[in-house]
Amino acid sequence: MSVPHSDIYCTQCDYHGRTNILNGGYWYYHEGVFCHLDKQYGWCQNCNGLVPMELLHDLNDQLDDALDEIAEKVSRLVAGKVRFNFTEASRSETESTLGTIHAIKLKYQIHSKRKGQERCLRCGSHNVTPAEEFNTLRKRIDEVGQTATGYRHPGCGGEFVLVPSAMRLRISYRPKCYTFDGEFIDDVLPNPRYD
Structure with a gap:
C-alpha cells in the first residue's frame, strides 16, 4: 500500500x-x-529537526475504551463456555485478551510514571518539544x-x-x-x- x-x-x-x-x-x-x-511530531534540539517523539498523555479515555473492549471479549468467551469446552479458537482469543490486558497495564504505567519526560524517537534526547x-x-x-x-x-x-x-x-x-x-x-x- x-x-x-x-x-x-x-x-x-x-x-x-x-x-x-x-x-x-x-x-x-x-x-x-x-x-x-x-x-x-516534535522539534529535537539535538537532531535540529522535526522528529517523531513520544506522546505521553492522560490515558483515562483510552483506558475506558480498552476496558469496554476487553469486557466485550470476555463476555463472548464466557457465553461460549457454558459447556466448558475450550476450543483452540477460544484459547487463542483468551490469550489475546490476556495479552491486551498486560499491554494496557504497561502503557498505563509508562504514561503515568513518565509524563513530562518524553523523548525524541530518533536520538533518545529529552531535549524535544511538541x-x-x-x-x-x-x-x-x-x-x-x-x-x-x-x-x-x-x-x-x-x-x-x-x-x-x-x-x-x-x-x-x-x-x-x-x-x-x-x-x-x-x-x-x-x-x-x-x-
Missing part, C-alpha cells in the same frame, strides 16, 4: 523535511510485554493543498509550509522497540497480537 505525504519547507531557510516521519510501528517492550507507543501546530493538522496533513502551519522554525524564525507531494511512498518499515524509559532496543521485534 502506498501512502501520501507532504514536504515541509521553511520560508526563510533551506530546511526540508517530510510528514511521513510518524509512519511505521513503534512499540514499548518491558518484561516480555509489548504495547503500542503513541507518537507525535510541534503542536503539526499535531493539530496531523489527521489531514496530507490531504490539504499548500498550507502555512503557523509553526515557527526554531532558531530561524521562518514558518514551516506543507506542500503535498505528487509522489506516494511505498515503504516497508521495520518495527522500532523502546524500553520502559524510552530507550531504543535494536534486537527485539514485537508480537503484533498485543497491540
